[in-house]
Amino acid sequence: MTAPVATHVFEADLLALRDLGGWLDEQLPSLGCTPEVIERVAEIELAVHEIAVNTIEHANTNEIRIELRWHSDLLHVICLDSGREFDLCEWPAVPTEPQVGGYGLMIVEQLTSSLSYARTDDGQNAWRMTFAGRAS
Secondary structure (H helix, E strand, C coil): CCCCEEEEEEECCHHHHHHHHHHHHHHHHHHCCCHHHHCCHHHHHHHHHHHHHHHHHHCCCCEEEEEEEEECCEEEEEEEECCCCCCHHHCCCCCCCCCCCCCHHHHHHHHCCEEEEEECCCCCEEEEEEECCCCC
């Protein structure tokens, strides 16, 4: 049986992201997510928002495709864009001194069960996140 999928394409614009929370509120129950995952919608929104903002600010792309899939009691989220490739060597270390910015990936890592990045064969950036009922 194929896991249900919800997909939405957002314009790569910070104002377009204001619709993210409402879209997640609609999609999580329809995918069959457990109440424990649905209760984490604000955390899921924050994590996806952080990835989307980084994409808008650094990847120079026109749109961001977000896919949600519920499978094996985990919510799998993939953020795809065709912008500039992310250099894994630029994955920021945890700041040792207070600073403005640079905390996004650290926040996402804390909110997700897993976070990974890969460049797909067709030249897309793919950020993959999984969420369980509780943050790990």
